[in-house]
Amino acid sequence: MTEMRAGARALPEITDRQTWQARIDELRVKEKAHTRAGDALAAERRRLPMVEVDPQTPLIGADGPVPLIDIFDGRSQLIAYFQMWYTGRPAAEQCEGCTFSTSHINELSYLHSRDVSYATFCAGPYEESSRYRDFMGWTVPWYSVPEESVDRLVADRHFGILVCYLRDGDKVFETYWTTGRGNEVMAPSYGLLDLTVYGRQEFWEDSPEGWPQHWNAAGGQFRLDGRPTAQWSRIKAGRNDDLGTAPDDQHQPRRH
Template identity: 35%
Template sequence: MESQREPRNDPQNDPQHRIGSRQEWLEASRALLVEEKAHMRAGDELARKRRALPWVKVDKTYVFDTPQGEKTLADLFGGRSQLIVYHFMFGADWEEGCVGCSFLSDHMTGIVTHLEHHDVSYVTVSHAPLARIEAFRERMGWTFPWVSSAGGDFNFDYHVSFTPEQLASKQAFYNFTEQDVGIDEQHGHSVFYRDANGDVYHTYSCYGRGDERFINTYAHLDVTPKGRNETSSLVDWVKHYDRYDEARQSGGGCAACGS
């Protein structure tokens, strides 16, 4: 998972950063609050439009490998009417999951229970075989549901896994457009609804920086003086949480993502 952005200056190291009085700070903060409230209301309106999208009935039967045996997409709802799927970048022959996807997944601890008590199931899906998923999950200490789509079309139909031909042509469909994805796996979220008759509908998907809303660390960094302090993407600094000390010594990046 990567999120591209323009380089940002570091205000902490900027000798020109303005120093003001408490009164100046208060007046500037009140003016900023007006913009922050407008931004929040705009977000509320975007959420309304997101919910108003037309739904697409899922007619294909998708089967996943899970620790409890094979399950269909409908089974993943676990008796609830809403399902959030996180498309985690973990290719069939990868040794470990993507650093960025792992960063996002670290934030799911404690959240799934609240979702489940609000009629929402959450499941992570990867293209890797279940045995590799389970080994990596154990290493990371995660407890959320994580299943394998290996051998099926789910990842390809929802445009997060790509064939060698698509990669060679540099014309794969990702984030709602044809583009050179550069790697056989990408990330995103897809949302589904299951009605009283058992019919399943695809209601929403987001990819790329659309996933950032699920990363609470960024929300905290965005209120600090240095901000995110990235030059190109999260792989500037994010590591698997159990590899930070190792990365400081070696300067290593994301082996899975090739970064």
């Protein structure tokens, strides 16, 4: 049941604290079951087989080509997010979903403490895409995936995937990958929004009648006034979003 006031947005039912807490206690039982179900899935995930990957697969970093195995930086595991890219396109036209996900990844010390490295593998050329990284102020290790390495790393998938690797001596294995809503683990903003009364405010959500819902799930939820939402704070701070891209008539979208 919702309570409506003239000229106001829809509101939840108002009740006393004791009744409110009782309802939360009922929900908490379901939340705990959801947490335990997630733990059980994680346990199953840890028991998956793995597939070998060429450890010498080249990527491009700040100093030129670097083999996949070196990106582990001496650690036994690596998580890589494969960022989409549109070569020759300006910053405002870059992938809003990948920008949303990568903007949340900053502090890597907790991963490192568990012997896990993290890196972004971008579909775009290093020089151009790294300018975008700098404009956004991202600090995660950044590499470009050259055409010769796309099939070896991406296989029959697409950029926008989150991949886990394991290093055993001089061998590298892929242990897990996900995409779509599986990438939401990168973005705590969504988890926090799910705790709020109005949620993500996206059209697909099951919300009471009258709840604000403004965005679709086809990219619009990550864009604001013609740009990926996170870019506006960088523009306001005076950062230059020039990627050194080609004129419009030379734009060639990169495979993604």
